[in-house]
Amino acid sequence: MADREGAPGTARPRGHSSLAVHPGAWWLWALGLGTAATRTTNPLLLALLLAVSAYVVTTCRPDTPWSRSYGAFLKLALAVIVLRLLFAVVLGSPIPGTHIVVTLPEVPLPHWAQGIRLGGRVTAEGLLFAAYDALRLATLLVCVGAANALASPTRLLKALPGALYEAGVAVVVALTFAPNLIADARRLRAARRLRGRPDRGLRGLLHVGLPVLEGALERSVALAAAMDARGYGRTADVPAPVRRTTAALTLGGLLGVCAGTYGLLTEAGGSYGMPVLLAGSAAALAGLWLGGRRTPRTRYRPDRWTVRACLIAGSGATVAALLTLAASADPAALHPGVIPLTAPELPLWPAVAVLLGLLPAFAAPTGGGGGRETAVALDSDDARTSLSLSALRRGRTSPGGDGAGAGSSSASASPSASATSASVASSASVTSAASDPASGAAPPSASASVKSSLSEEQPS
């Protein structure tokens, strides 16, 4: 197994190998574990869930800045537990209990604050209940953190349908702005020190606020200019009927979704609710799909939904389903009582179900070797990549020139990259576009929508 792992590392470009699994799969897996966590308050099961997710994160996470966010989520989860316990101590707990841990002085409250208690008796039962509850929430948070560490949210946004792409880019840009703001604030506080002013404290921070915002504004204008110059927001020419249909479908669909939801939630609409909701969703989706035709964008190396992705998503879903089943079959085991105080027991079958969540650690690319199936998937993937790479390499050297010539000439030499006839055809058209000024700078394209966009741009 070990030697096979070594080989892909060299043959495969590292860039996308760490992201080879569809980010959606990781999110499904993590949400599956999260759902499982909401089904139980058994601390042993929850700890097992935590351990499972932590193990998978440490084995599979790529070495990228965002994967370091896991630690932040762990701290947040810890803070949640502490806060919940603090509330239980200070505000009391609805759980009646007999084992008094400590009695705090009770603060008398006015009559309109009846039902709220400050201080008073703190019981072991109440604390335990709060701890179980907090642990459940913390586990959920850590699961989300695991998804964040394993798959960049920006990559997930890339999988959005075409019509929503531009909104997605806006979100991505906004996300990258936060770190820039922090860097700016740091730089300006340092500059305050250079002026001989105190650089610490609230006043120091307030004084840099305006320049930081100014800087952010300037940067966003510069970025907008750069994006515009790089073709952001190019639209294809869509015939008027299609445009109108898109608008009608989207609007109608959304109205349908609203009406359907209303129907489902009210008593009277039980009969029409579901069908209207479904029809509305379908219309809205169709509208989105049609709307995507207006943007001529294509995607660079989109994440493919591979066997591995299915396994990962499946393992998460299975854990969620099994724990839901177990919760209805044996509620006592999954919700250990606190009155009377008992030590929680680890129910065997739910625990085994949770362990299924470990599958990604063996199926994911950076993990160890796994079952037969995943090995096959890995091999075929590598073979494809190395094939295309070697084809490229041949294409580069065959013109006889040095690497410099490759930029222009490997397109013409690329028949050696004869993986598919389609690629040959398109590369040939690249050559013609590059060498023939009459065709404008038309980027060659197979899709009809792009062609129409190009014809719009060429004044001739």
Added chain:
Amino acid sequence: MIRFESVSVTYDGAAEPTVRGIDFEVPEGELVLLAGPSGVGKSTVLGAVSGLVPHFTGGTLAGRVTVAGRDTRTHKPRELADVVGTVGQDPLSHFVTDTVEDELAYGMESLGLPPDVMRRRVEETLDLLGLAPLRDRPLATLSGGQQQRVAIGSVLTPHPRVLVLDEPTSALDPAAAEEVLAVVQRLVHDLGTTVLMAEHRLERVVQYADRIALLPAPGAPLVVGAPDEVMAVSPVCPPVVELGRLAGWTPLPLTVRDARRRAEPLRERLAEHAGDGRPGAGAGDAGSGDSGLGVGERAGTGPAVAGATPAPPAKTPPHTSAGWTGRLFGRASRRAATEAPAESAPVAEVTGLGVRRGRVEALRRVDLALSPGETVALMGRNGAGKSTLLGSLVGLVRPTSGTVRVGGVVPYRTPPQELVRRVGLVPQEPRDLLYAETVAAECAAADRDAEAAPGTCRALVGELLPGVADGTHPRDLSEGQRLALALAVVLAARPPLVLLDEPTRGLDYAAKARLITHLRALARDGRTIVLATHDVELAAELADRVVLLAEGEVIADGPTADVVVSSPSFAPQVTKILAPQPWLTVAQVREALR
């Protein structure tokens, strides 16, 4: 390919057009350099090509700009994206995605190229620009030169036929700049890309240009012509051209190589002049003279050198052995003046300084002593630790090991109010230092911060920036004026040690000359000046001593002539032309010939 037809641009609220009557054409496959002092509208002309002027910036464009037959009046920037690629000064503000590979693909995605074409072009571009090892690196972790190459790559992938570059090398160290320019030249030669480029540092780019378009002054008509013709009349020119003008060479040489081939008579003349013209400088002993080290040696040994060893390789081998003798004996008056107080107490002392940032060791066992009145240039690659060293001298960076003492105190433990009277730093972006709405308010605040007498800073501004009105907003100042204002603010506290981080970034030759005059005056007053810079010409003009940093360590520390002459990338042009004679600047040569 690009055609301007009587174009003038007036921005909203401006009384006069920024550029007027621009009429020129750039044929396909040509590299045209747009030159001129700051503020003449170079960026406006570049923006007009990509359509960002006036579609994005506002204002009125009269006349007509066509690119590859498309009129920018009817085509928005995004509709020109497939023919024009634009790269600005700051690559970070250009990036949309967060990794190299995605960034290269972004433009193609917007244009809707099929996935297999995208994949191939990304691989080709990674190879063309030497970025393959960096393909999955987050953009923020790259060095300046790498970022600039990625920015160029990201506009290359859609195969634009026109490339517009606004100061592509001004933020880069000499080696990284050469890297980027080599790529640009390759594009012009191999792919027939048309390039329109603006750059202040003409010494780096002028030899690559097929033609030069010169905007001599604001509102003045554009002069277009062959590089040597335009350079003969240009108000801005690199040292090689200045030397050529001084020596009366026609046609003007544009490259060091051309100049060297004509420099033989000049070297002889210089040797003679130096021989009889400089009585006090004859200290160089003949034995070590042919190494050409130390300004003082040139007098005694010059003639023998010029006659006997004209070949450039001669300068390298004896260098190491002779460097010591050079240092012991041959010192010019300037050097001697700065060496003398070296025995007195240093202004600042750094011993065994180490700074660690996360897993990166930014500085390692750095020793440095700065004596009063000396000017030191810190040089080295982007990311070599220059700014960190400056930061630790002003207490912005806390050392992990070793000690830093400035004027007897430990900077990072000293309260800012006290520290400003011992050391002042003008940061890379002088604007960071300026908060107020007007120049007058800024000066008043600086006096308060420094506890100086009211009017101190304003008087300094009057010296450094004559003719700037009190009510001007710092934002409306030019790059050079802002630097001068920031310098005045720092000087208000009268610190004996002044640090400048990358001061000539974005300055034209005139602004640079003014800065050099100011800094020389400061050094004469006994201030110690430390410059972190990539600008070899600046270091040659100004510095007594050069400290070279690499990977956080000091790899060379010595008199400017010693350090700079021996390094191919840090030697100024005049040194390269007149080697083995140790001349550093045109001013020195002019002085000697007088």
